[in-house]
Amino acid sequence: MTTTLKTSGLRPQNFKSATQEPVWLRYTLIAVVLLVLSVLLYAPLIAVFVEALDDGIIMAIESLGNRDAQEAIKLTLIIAAIAVPANALFGIAAAWAITKFDWRGKAFLITLIDLPFSVSPVVAGLCLILLFGANSMVGGWLVANGYPIIFAVPGIVLATMFITFPFVARELIPVMTEQGRSEEEAALTLGASGWRAFFTVTLPNIRWALLYGVLLCNARAMGEFGAVAVVSGKIRGQTATMPIMIEMLYNEYMSVAAFSMAALLAVLALVTLMLKSALEWRYADQLAASHRH
């Protein structure tokens, strides 16, 4: 074999794989991607931190320490703590219904799940006002009984849930479709109840997709601006979430305060992403094992 290669003057390294591009093209492509990423993603992120620290770190921290800022941070965390678990449950239920059963209207539900992606958040907020505002039937009754929805925390929760609804379901549906129903069916033939099959077979199989969906959902829930801006009424210290607070501070030319808050929000999102990467790294072999098979 080696002699034939020698006589024909071909060595193995002269062959390249069919998908291998020339060197100059590879480096050009990588350079373009890095350039675009720097301009569009990294530069703005760094700018936020630079601006926040413009008057020194003490000023930045102090600006986060005032009462309104603290309330905004607390509110954002509370909203995420309600909306994310609720959407995780709804997302699992929706994905389960779509992938494990055949029923009329399934295609309609799949379209409906995507609605929040296609409808402008402002429109979503206005819809909620129409439904639950003080002038509507339901809203009027609720306000009269002391449970206001609009311009109050429940409205912000509803708006956030609406906007972030697709994240978990969208992550789960392809995974559950690919895994099919036979493992659940096997569990049932072995005598397991539906619930037992769900907790011992379905849930462990989707846990990575679920985690990923929940993290994305959380990042978006903390950052949602449009729909929340419409329904919250922007009451400082009461219904102003972090994104709303950032906008208000910025409009009042309090740029250190605005950018400090923005930097904190960015840090929360980055922590979410790092958590995901850390988990992926930690459980890489388990991930691979469940994808093989």
Place this chain on the structure above:
Amino acid sequence: MQIEIDEIAKEFGTATALQAVSLSIPSGALIALLGPSGSGKTTLLRILGGLEYPTSGRVLFDGEDATGLSVQNRRAGFVFQHYALFRHMTVFENIAYGLRSRPRPSRPTNAEIERRVNRLLELIQLPAIGKRYPSQLSGGQRQRVALARALAIEPRMLLLDEPFGALDARVRKELRQGLRDIHDTTGLTTVFVTHDQDEAMELADLVVVMSMGRIEQVGKPADIRAKPKTQFVREFISA
């Protein structure tokens, strides 16, 4: 256990999968449901296992009506086409799953579960693979683990959907004998679905040839070979 299929029909929406078939399966027999895809053989097997309910007709187990019996209460050991092993569990946990799923009063102790799982691993001649995951097994090993998992619930019958479909030719031959041996050891009424006429003829006591949701012929392999009842059977078994 003796199984009686009485005028079972199944429709999916407007499509007819089975049109009123009747069949009597003697206790302890090894039966092949043989036919091309779309002949209704898998549907019939799933109805026996309680994974589908018939549109009309009855299923009787030892003379008792079992048509409405839930899948959990049928105690049918089911081996799926691609085995459907639980990918996140070890082989040991896969086989123990059925025992652990029992209601507390009838659930065996951990020591008893371990003893039974190990005995089943011996039965399938893979005593040392308990700690492995399904993704670390060959196709033939997966099939045998699926068989052991189905046997663990002490089933009243064994139902297998294309049990050799996903295997290469050499392993296929080996495992045919393996299934025959397990059937003979346990004495369970066993029904398997196949589209491979050699497999059906070689392995089964009784072959049920199906086509288009109907039963074309039921008989011993030699009888079907010697006297095919319809044109379809003649063509299918000589193919």
